[in-house]
Amino acid sequence: xxxENAQVVYLDDKQSHLDDVAFDEMNLVELPFALLTRDTxxxxxxxxxxxxxxxxxxxxxxxxxxxxxxxxxxxxxxxxMWKNERDNERQTFTVKLRELVERFMYPDRFKTYGPNSxxxxxxxxxxxxxxxxxxxxxxxxxxxxxxxxxxNVSIISDVKVLDEGGRHRARVxxxxxxxxxxxxxxxxxxxxxxxxxxxxxxxPLDLPLYRLLDR
Numbered sequence: 001x002x003x004e005n006a007q008v009v010y011l012d013d014k015q016s017h018l019d020d021v022a023f024d025e026m027n028l029v030e031l032p033f034a035l036l037t038r039d040t041x042x043x044x045x046x047x048x049x050x051x052x053x054x055x056x057x058x059x060x061x062x063x064x065x066x067x068x069x070x071x072x073x074x075x076x077x078x079x080x081m082w083k084n085e086r087d088n089e090r091q092t093f094t095v096k097l098r099e100l101v102e103r104f105m106y107p108d109r110f111k112t113y114g115p116n117s118x119x120x121x122x123x124x125x126x127x128x129x130x131x132x133x134x135x136x137x138x139x140x141x142x143x144x145x146x147x148x149x150x151x152n153v154s155i156i157s158d159v160k161v162l163d164e165g166g167r168h169r170a171r172v173x174x175x176x177x178x179x180x181x182x183x184x185x186x187x188x189x190x191x192x193x194x195x196x197x198x199x200x201x202x203x204p205l206d207l208p209l210y211r212l213l214d215r
Contacts, residue, residue, distance in 0.1 A: 023083060023190035024076070025181065029211045031135055032056075033155060034071035036204045040129075041065065054137035064125065064132040069204035074126045075155060076207075077104035078175065079185070080195045089186070092176040094162060097124055099170070107196055120171070127175065131156040140180065143189035154178035 031048050033056055043066050048054035058066050081104045082093055101115045101123055131154065140151035158176040165171030177185070184190075193211070201207050 023079065023185070023188075024193045024211060025079070025184055026189055026191060027141055027153075027181075027184060028075070028155075030139070030141075031137060032208055033075075033130070033133070033135060034067035034069060036069050038068045038070065040068045048135070048137065049139075054135070054139060056133055056135055058129070058133040064128045066133055067126055067129045070122060071126045071130055072204075072207050073105050073199060074100075074123055075130065076195065076198060077101075078127075078156075080104045080199075082177075091179070091182045092158075092174060095127075095173045095175050096170040097165070097173060104195075105199060107199060124171075124173070127156065127173065128159055131159045141184075141189065143184060143187040151180060153180045155181050 031054060033048075035043070035046065044060050045055055045057040046066065048056055056066065058064070077100050078095065081095065081100055097120055098115065101120060102110045105123065106115070133154070135151070135153045135155075137153070138150045139148045140153060141147075142149050155178050156175055157178045158174075160174040161171070162174050163169065163172040198207065198210060201210060
């Protein structure tokens, strides 16, 4: 898949409002970066290609292993938030954890009650698992150079807790996109997706299938 597959979104009155549109990073459609299970205990590396030249690996950490089936929803939520709510020219941005879950990960679920603490902790853990993992591949598409490259890429490079949060105070993280991933988004090697529809998919397998078929 090359630059000719990149698409530009055009919006008019008949199309979705901009707030419901996110941009999917095309390399992540080709390179799955999470397991399809919630249980990743003891797994620190998985192949991403049949020839073994692409793989996902993480540090041998008991706290933050490989990203699990929740991680793709977390990444798409962060991308949607970054695009619509933050200065999307900045590589580093702030994330209010509850806002991420309620508005950008499950936009139609929490109408009468908020997410529980278990879900908030699970989402924060996946942000750290993603930051703890790297994609090793020989087919990372560089939109600027218009060619595939060998790469050792992180989706998120750094996570900091800016505010621990409390009973009446949001928990706030500072997230920094990995350089190659951020460059790819800024260079618009992206395609429009209906973010609200994608985030409504419940089966972990449905999301990669949707993204693969819609590319």
